[in-house]
Amino acid sequence: MTLTSAPPAQPRPKRRPGDRIFAGTATSAGILILLVLAGVAVFLVTEAWPALTAPAADLPDGKSLGSYVAPLVFGTLLAAVIALIVATPLAVAIALFITYYAPRRLAAGLGYVVDLLAAIPSVVYGFWGIAALAPSLVPFYGWAERNLGFIPLFAGPASTTGKTMLTAGLVLAVMILPIISAISREVFSQAPALHREAALALGATRWEMIKMAVLPYGKSGIIGGAMLGLGRALGETLAVALVLSASGGITFNLISSSNPSTIAANIALQFPESSGLTVNVLIASGLALFLITLAVNMLARWVVTRRADFSGAN
Amino acid sequence: MAKRIDVSDLDIYYGNFKAVEGVNLSIEPRSITALIGPSGCGKSTFLRSLNRMHEVIPGARVEGKVVIDGQDLYGSDVDPVDVRRQIGMVFQRPNPFPTMSIYDNVVAGVRLNSTKMKRAALDDLVERSLRGANLWTEVKDRLDRPGAGLSGGQQQRLCIARAIAVEPAVLLMDEPCSALDPISTLAIEDLMTELKERFTIVIVTHNMQQAARVSESTGFFNLAGVGQPGRLVEFNPTEKIFSNPDQKATEDYISGRFG
Structure with a gap:
């Protein structure tokens, strides 16, 4: 098709200064975060x-890079997954209690206390882990070895100091609890009254109402919170460095004293005495952590959008 | 299944605030009873007190009696959850569960009653309920799609299907058509006339033509004054209310001469 005459010029939309300033700042903030991310990635790759x-x-040690990083990746994932498995149900239960069960005044106080957990520095958690949690878990580890030893997770020999993978996972669980519960609480409290009443009017008990109208609505929030928590657990350095007795390779044995270290803790422990190529190796392990975190976040996003049709958003 | 409702000397409070005062009326089984009145006069509150839904708001309580076929709804041993399983409710804004398919929405109430039903029996119930709500032909090919994808009128009929799937004794409707266009409204009104063969229906409406079209009896609620509790001013057969009401206030309201 050929045009015989030029189309009439579109009237230029009026540009208001407020809009332009806002668009400019928002765009540059968006670009800035991408630049920072790209900068980190470039640094990691060039140094690695x-x-x-x-x-x-x-x-x-004369070992290949893969065999150096693999146990660290394994340890990082194992500690984070233990933390997530322990913390998520607990955090969701806390959030539900605060939003739908606790009397109003108790709920406000409790929410504040849980939020306070997030403000404790990780070195304090680490110290709590070795000074209090680890020794008090030693009898349990002994019992687990004797009675649950047939499960590979509890094969033993049980650690006598309590500085095990399970202890590290539990410390991490306490650390990520406030993030998950704060985000879950926020979405639970926004579950629409319309749907909560629909459930109640059908004769739902309070728990059934939560199952029908609150949890489905809050699912993406729970997943989002869990992923943020996972991010923190994956990257947590000091608490793990203090709590975990790291001397071993890949093992699912959670209660022995020879465990794989985590990437972040390993970097923190090794970096001060490293030079030359060893530094590059540590940074390469950091690159692995970066990729893991990226993958976890993309996975979470995919899970959240997978059933967008059925989400509460429409 | 349809049951008779007797209300005597019912006062409804939100905390210390008395919202509704001294309601006495009897609702016949297998009939439609309409409640009309200005906004904020307590007719929705009264409706919600019939299945104890107003208790969702903290501090809400009642004095007086609501008796359904001889059973006192507010007896000390009565669980509000059981009351609501007997007395269904349809809300002003359509509220199908957005995370559930059309199919799951219909059987949501039945699943609560924790009776394990065979798949075939459930399929049958879904078809029966959706047919009962005049929705079957429109959705039968997409039962696994989300209920929130339907139009407003279809969503409201889905909510009605969900409510009647549990075979309640009474169906309460709180302005079920106020968010709908005239065609969808007509569909719901036709549906109500069919449903009254099986259920006792109580409907709150702002649309007086609707009350006149569908109901057998009509109750007029009004405020005694600003800050005063709402009262049931008049309760009579619909024909009488709209032609020759006993109370001057009713006549003024119906004819649009207010205050």
């Missing part, structure tokens, strides 16, 4: 490059 390309013989 020597380690990625060096022959195995030049690396510390």
Whole structure:
């Protein structure tokens, strides 16, 4: 199709200064975060490059990079997954109690206390872990080895100091509890009254109402909160460095004293005494952590949007 | 299944505030009773007190009696959850569960009653309820799609299907058509006339033509004054209310001469 005459010029939409300033600041904030992210990625890749390309013989211990990083990746994931498994149900239960069961005055106080948990520095958690939690878990580990030893998770030999993978996971669980519960609480309290009343009018008990109208609505919030918690658990350094007795390789044995370290804790412990290629190796492990976190977040996003049709958003 | 409701000397409070005062009326089974009146006069509150839904608001309580076929709804041993399983409710804004399919919405109430039903029996119930709500032909090919994807009128009929699926004794409707267009409204009114063969229906409405069209009896609620509790001014057969009401206030309201 050929045009015989130029289409009439569109009237230019009026540009208001307020709109332009706002659009400008919002856009530059968006670009800035991308730049920071790209900068971090570039740094990690360039600094990790020597380690990625060096022959195995030049690396510390003479092992290949893969066999150095693999136990760390495993340890990181294991500790974070333990934390998530313990913390998520607990956090959801706390959030439900605060939003739908607790008397109003108690709820406000309790919410505040849970939020306060997030403000405690991680070194305090780590110290609590070795000074209080680990010793008090020692009898349990002994019992678990004797009675549950047939399960590989509790194969033992039980640690006598309590500085085990399970202890580290539990400390991490307490640390991520406030994040998950704060976000869950927020979405639960916004579950529409319309749907809560629909459930109640059908003769739902309070728990059934929560199952029908609150949890489905809050599901994406729970997942989002859990992923934020997972992010923190994956990257947590100091608490794990203090609590975990790291000397072993890949194992699912949660109660022994030889455990794989985590990436972040390993970097913190090794970095001060490292130089040359060892630094590059540590940064390469950092790159692995970066990729894991990225993958976790993308996975979470995919889970949240998978059933968008049935979400409470429409 | 349909049951008779007797209300005597009912006062409804929100905390210390008396919202409704001294209601006495009898609702016949297998009939439609309409409640009309200005906004804020307590007719919705009264309606919700018939299945104890007003108790959802903290501090709400009643004095007086609501008796359904000889059973006192507010007896000390009566669980509000059981009351609501017997007395269904349809709300002003359509509220199908957004996370559930059309099918699951219909059987939501039945699943609560925790009777394990065979898949075939459930399928049958879904078809029966959706047919009962005049929705079957429109949705039978997409029962697994979300209920929130339907139009407003269809959603409201889905809510009615959900309410009648549990075979309640009474169906309460709180302005069920106020968010709908005239065609959907007509569909729901036709439906109500069919449903009254099986259920006792009480409907709150702001649409006086609607009250005149569908109901056998009509109650007029009004405020005694600003800050005063709402009262049931007149309760009579619909024909009488709209032609020759006993009270001057009723006549003024119906004819649009207010205050």
